[in-house]
Amino acid sequence: MTLNIHRTKRLILFAAALLMFSYTLHAGKTKTKFLEVEFLSDVKSIIPGSSFRIGLSLEIKKGWHTYWRNPGDAGMEIKLDWDLPEGFNAGEIKWPVPEKLPFAGMANYIYEDELVLISDIYVPPGFSSETAVIGLKANLLVCKEKCLPDSFSIRKTLPVSTKSTEIDKSIAALFDNIESGLPEKAAFQLNAEILNGSISLLIPHDFLEGKSFDSIEFYPYYKGIFDHGAEQEIINEEGSYKLMLTLGLFADGPPSRLNGLLILLDKNKNKKVLEIDVPIINKS
């Protein structure tokens, strides 16, 4: 009888230790001078021939900021280098909507406080290892009044299962919440044109569904083409608003497409963000 109790106790202790050990293995946390980093996955095990989501959670030191995929007039976008097992693929980063920071006639697109960058990870069907190590190297520029480079490496080990995947409910809920805040793709094509060096985006009144907006702004995905600090004048034409965009000094001619985010703010500061990708028609 006594022997059984001891064995049970030992088994329980062993199981507890294993749980704690696997938690730290899975935890994927690190800290830098400016960042508290967590590497999250929405599954507890991965299945060959499927995909799951990885999220890089960054808590940025108060008062400091880092940059969007287009940093704006200065700065540097967050750079991620994946280190994945053979046959794995990481999808594009799902960039959350940045803040526009205007200053001295220029503007940058930044992130402050908290940020979670989510990517889909594809697992090849033939993957036969028992575990998969997902690694990432990040390079950032973190700025307050001055700018400093920051970087880290982080990895996460996930067990491979052949049965149905085990979803991490709380992480999945977090990711779903973040993804619900990502820009929606614009429901119908807007028109963009260039006339005598001036690019304009035509937004039909219908497009705004009768709602009135206090401000409309365009954040381009292109780096270095547009004058980010220039005021984006809105001209009210027949049936549509014309948003005027200015090319910067470093543009070698106009781009062929206009892609980026359209930010619409109503009078209660509610933000609607649309992702647009339209050809620019030359009317010169």
Add this chain to the structure above:
Amino acid sequence: MKITRIFMAILIIIFASVGMQAGAIAIDKAAPDFTLLDHKGKEVKLSDFKGKYVVLEWINFGCPFVKKHYKSKNMQMLQEKYTGKDVVWLSICSSAPGNQGHFENSRIGELINNFGYKGSHYLIDESGEIGKLYGAKTTPDMRIINPEGILIYAGAIDNIVSTKPDDVKDAENYVAKVLDAVLAGEERPMKVSKPYGCSVKYAK
């Protein structure tokens, strides 16, 4: 009636041309003249150098992107190489007083010595007027002006956006690329690129 119409037409033409001249700096247009003091207090005018190629280098010794090029000795190498080919190299600091990169003249002298600076002049643009005139956004941010006073290049120093001095040797240097071509009488291989660096620390 006729005279009034002609007068109006002339007025319109005058206003239109003034508007165009007051417009922003542009590639293949005349680079506007400026006068600045260097760190030794000497007055330097862009027009002093008509007949020579001039490189403008926006600088801030506190910025990690500028340090990348100075710690690796890349900037000093370019300065020495091209001033040796009769190119004038003007570094311009448009940091406002109290902002990063702004130093007392004596401190500039020290930094220049320590880094082994090989440019022609380190010019002080505290008000930021010349930086804004030339559309300088970052440090570094480069301009190349030809002997006729035309702006022929604006943008980055090279093609690797990072703060790592190690990256300099792997990068394609745009300033060298353009200067080597035009000094050999060849066609300019590029006109613009997106500059990278810290923002120029203009007054808020």
